Amino acid sequence: MIKAFLPTMAVAVLISTLACQHQNNTANSSTKQDTTTMEGTFGYDVDFLKKQKEVILLQAPDNPMAQAVLVPDYQGRVMTSTAGGTDGGSYGWLNYAHISSGKHTPHMNAYGGEERFWLSPEGGQYSVYFEKGKAFTFDNWQTPPLIDSEPFEVVQSNASSALFRKSAQLDNYSGTRFTFDIERQISMLDKGTIQDRLGITLPDQVKSVAYESRNTLINRGDDWTKEKGVLGIWIMGMFKPTEKTTIIAPIDKQRSVQLLLTDNYFGKIPGERLRVTDTAVLLNADGKYRSKIGLAPQSARPVAGSYDAEKGILTVVQYDLNPEGDYLKSSWEIHQEPYQGDALNAYNDGPLEDGSQMGPFYELESNSSVKALKKGESLVHRHRTFHFEGDKKLLADIATKVLGVDLSTLEGNSK
Template sequence: MSGLSKKRALYGFSNTIVLIALVYSHFGCKNIKNEMQSMTDSTQNVSSAPGSFGYDLTFLEKQKPLIVLQAEDNPDAQIIVIGDYQGRVMTSTADGLNGNSYGWINYDLIESGKLKPHMNAFGGEERLWLSPEGGQFSIFFKKGAKFDFENWQTPSLIDTESYENVESNKSQATFKKRGTLENYSGTDFDIEITRKISVLSRKDIEKYLKVTPSLSLKYVGFESENIIKNIGKDWSKDKGTLGIWILGMYNPSEETTMIAPFTNTKKVLLTDDYFGKIPDNRLKIVDSVAYFKGDGKSRGKIGLAPPSAKPFAGAYDAERGILTIVQFDLDTEGDYLKSTWERHSEPYKGDAFNAYNDGKTPDGSQLGPFIELESNSSTKALKTSESITHHHRTFHFEGDKKALNDLSKVVLGVNLSEIEGTLK
């Protein structure tokens, strides 16, 4: 680990100017005095601008040790990662300290310093969970418990425990954690988790999305490489396995739509009744695309099974002009764990992709508001020392609408006008 990264991880940053000074001193940039003055002038009021990356950096550095990573070829593309939150990417920006902050953050819960029962929704636009959530192989319910909210408990290994930052540099950070989980059937899993976060260069973005974004667009892209290694006894499918589950929480708006393209088959394998049937004015299927309202005002979730899913999805916030794309590993013929809160006749027929719109629960409470884009890994019965790896990439673009539209057409297969008009 470099000296700069150690300082970031152990002590955090005292303020924005210290961050700038550390970065410039570490990388030996020229004209430090002029650069510092220019950045100081542009960030004097950053802490008074809610919704900006600088605002969230100022808040988070007071709460936990953190690491700020940036793209090697684009210093304005930055992300905040916190080891105490399982190596979670809390937020990112495409435009430096004064740019939009894309991740949803639960300020009240974090600032309280208190932990809640069942789950601690700290927020963050990319976090690691493990599946399955429900069923006879669940790791969220104790053996013999009823599948209801009262008995639902997120394992501390993916909720409150800290992960060790074992290596980092300007654009990457790697975290590790060992732990033991027991599933509903009484099977123990001894595992080692490795999570490597990388901010992507423009060349990387072009490679993964197979498109060259317009130079008029501001952008940020990052990848998580997630590995679970079996360091205990051999697994067997009849006693349960584990899967990697990546969830990204974003800020909603009145004009946000989530986009889930799917393969054009005779029967799309889409589930839309996790929390009750989603009304037609909130979810529409047009050709081979599902459009799902992302305003954070009505609780609902959709899921695509592996044969129907594509390895990418997205969201468009027409209010702020932000196009978000997620890309992930997909095995259309693999086994995916099912997570619904019930015993499963086919526990390995779960979803590869999910989208969630937050809203009030039956008791009137609400965690957010936020929206989520989620991906799952396939699973297998690991022998001792074998592992499962899952990659999840997140991209944000903003700027010229025509350039955003060109990007959306190539990657998601839809025009922005279609996205904006479908759920009106």
């Protein structure tokens, strides 16, 4: 009986062991999958987007934890990115309700996303957001479908880059017709390239993710003229605000004695929300007060950023800047000097007069200089986005080197 019992007992032990292993594997699998249910993580956002649209997931060539997710149907925009893989924080602001509705809304579709392609100018006699003869009012404002609700074609993609294309035709407020192609390439950057582009040494203790968009307009129609209007490239990114987030817009005083700053887009900004130092313009980015700033190319530097002292996140954007170039104005009025616009814009979202609010979010935006393109000629604008997480002192070193700002001075600018 003992001999007969031993094999049975061994089988029972084996079955029990396998059952435990299965339970452990299931538990591990469940734990891994649970990250997609944790709002705020990159895994959550990727899972959400996959349920709505086709996505393209990219990662840095040398770091599988540095990732970004793109949606071709949303004009190849970078929806969000992370320096920490699936479990890491998700940096971009997403409009979950609008995306999941599957509906198109009047005026614009605010899907969110931390890097999207738009065209300028928005207002003025060369606007491509208002029909000829219509008043510059919200009721008449309409984002062109080609940069709002129409997909971009995926030309090619691999593990770390994707190329998109769109052929389009568009009329401006003055009646000028443009026939053109858009090409947009998103490329993830490795650590060496991050260091080279920003001129820094990146400590191993700092987590990072970065990517570059190379945006091209190719004229396929009649020659463009400044007298009839031209098109510009406008790159915009939406990010998550906190009580302790500050937008940093570095200034260059060598090219212009007077600071060429526009800070009254939506009325005067209270002094406790906007501060000008010797090196930068600082704007609160708490998503609680609608405000916008713009820097002319003579006063801007080819970098800007934000610092979230609450979560310990330093964000930097770097873009092509031509201090002597022509930049389109986008304010909603006829312009006396339509080519004296901003190179850099930043926006903090907040409630409208009726109490409604799209966000909250904040934006970092760059504009291209413009030129009159002959048929077949191109305009290129590059925009890079960097996120850094780590020890506050290490982030402060990066901010001082790249943005010329001491992060310890920002606490007083955040509410």
